[in-house]
Amino acid sequence: AQSVTQPDIHITVSEGASLELRCNYSYGATPYLFWYVQSPGQGLQLLLKYFSGDTLVQGIKGFEAEFKRSQSSFNLRKPSVHWSDAAEYFCAVVPGRNDYKLSFGAGTTVTVRA
Amino acid sequence: DAGVTQSPTHLIKTRGQHVTLRCSPISGHKSVSWYQQVLGQGPQFIFQYYEKEERGRGNFPDRFSARQFPNYSSELNVNALLLGDSALYLCASSLQRMNTEAFFGQGTRLTVV
Numbered sequence: 395a396q397s398v399t400q401p402d403i404h405i406t407v408s409e410g411a412s413l414e415l416r417c418n419y420s421y422g423a424t425p426y427l428f429w430y431v432q433s434p435g436q437g438l439q440l441l442l443k444y445f446s447g448d449t450l451v452q453g454i455k456g457f458e459a460e461f462k463r464s465q466s467s468f469n470l471r472k473p474s475v476h477w478s479d480a481a482e483y484f485c486a487v488v489p490g491r492n493d494y495k496l497s498f499g500a501g502t503t504v505t506v507r508a
Numbered sequence: 509d510a511g512v513t514q515s516p517t518h519l520i521k522t523r524g525q526h527v528t529l530r531c532s533p534i535s536g537h538k539s540v541s542w543y544q545q546v547l548g549q550g551p552q553f554i555f556q557y558y559e560k561e562e563r564g565r566g567n568f569p570d571r572f573s574a575r576q577f578p579n580y581s582s583e584l585n586v587n588a589l590l591l592g593d594s595a596l597y598l599c600a601s602s603l604q605r606m607n608t609e610a611f612f613g614q615g616t617r618l619t620v621v
Contacts, residue, residue, distance in 0.1 A: 398550075426608060437512070437598055437612035438551070445608070484550050494605050495541065495564055498550030 396421050400485055400499035407475050408507050415470040415502050417485030425487040427468040428496070429459055432482045441483075444468060455479070480506040510534070512601050512613035520619045521589050529584040529616045533601030539563075540582040541610065542574060543598040551598055557582055558605040586618075594620045 399418045407413050419425060426445050430438040442453025449461040459470045468485060485499040513532045521527050533540050539558045543551035553566040557576035571587045580601075586593055596617050600610040 430612075435614075435617075437614045438600075439612070440609065443609070486550075488606065488608070494556060495553040495566070496543075496551070496600075496610060497553070500548075500550050 396489065396497070398485055398487055398497055398499040400483075400502050402502045403500070404503045404505070406505040406507060409477055410474050413470075413472045413475045413479070413504065415483050415485075415504070417468045417470065417499060419466050419468065419485075419487050421466075421487065421489050423490055424461075424463060425489045427459075427461060428486040428488075429453065429457070429468075429470045430484045430486060430498075431455075432484065432501075434481075438484065441470070475504075475506055477506045477508070480504055512599055512611050514597075514599050514613035514616050516616060517614065518617045518619075520621060523589055523591060523620055525589050526585065526587050527589060527618060529586075529597050529599075529618070531582045531584070531599030531601075531613060533580050533582070533599075534611055537601035537603055537611075538580055539602045539605055540576055540580065541600045541602075542582070542584045543600065544568070545596040545598055545615070547595070554584070556605070563605060589620045591620050594618060 397420045428443045429441040441457045444461045482501045484501045486496045515530045541556040542554040545551040555574045556564040560576045574584045576582045596615040598615045599613045602610045
């Protein structure tokens with residue numbers, strides 16, 4: 395079955411430490427891949443996206459993600475976390491050119507401790 | 509420029525009632541999609557409208573319906589509300605049908621009691 399999996403429900407990280415959020419997808423071909431962030435009570439903000447080309451993509455707020463075809467993964471990273479990065483993070487896919495809808499993972503909640 | 513605006517921000521309804529949620533996309537965007545986000549889960553696709561026609565529907569019952577107006581704003585209607593319809597309803601707009609860059613509104617928090 396087609397799916398997007400975020401294995402970590404909750405991650406706690408110290409301010410200034412690095413962060414990596416995992417995302418795996420199960421689709422026949424390489425889908426379009428996205429990471430969104432949602433602060434409490436807010437809508438979703440796009441952090442970055444991957445369609446093709448360079449497998450390391452840069453996004454806003456200092457985030458980057460790496461696409462690994464062999465592992466069907468699209469993990470999100472940030473070298474040094476700030477307290478304002480505490481939020482919920484969603485990996486999402488658009489399966490392909492003929493499938494227009496975003497399919498989201500269940501999300502990972504990030505807590506930042508001082 | 510104004511982003512995606514949704515109204516109302518919060519509302520409380522009773523089981524069996526009907527609700528209408530509204531969304532105004534970013535100026536120039538012709539695609540509007542609706543998502544339901546139940547607490548603790550990722551958003552689930554409900555509908556997409558593009559150029560005023562329904563282009564896709566998720567796995568939701570017929571109690572859910574939507575439409576898009578000539579100005580590309582959209583309404584989501586839910587009839588015969590159930591407790592399980594309590595969720596954050598998100599609207600997303602994009603320039604084209606493909607959601608290669610979708611912009612989300614703040615959402616409408618619906619509570620059914």
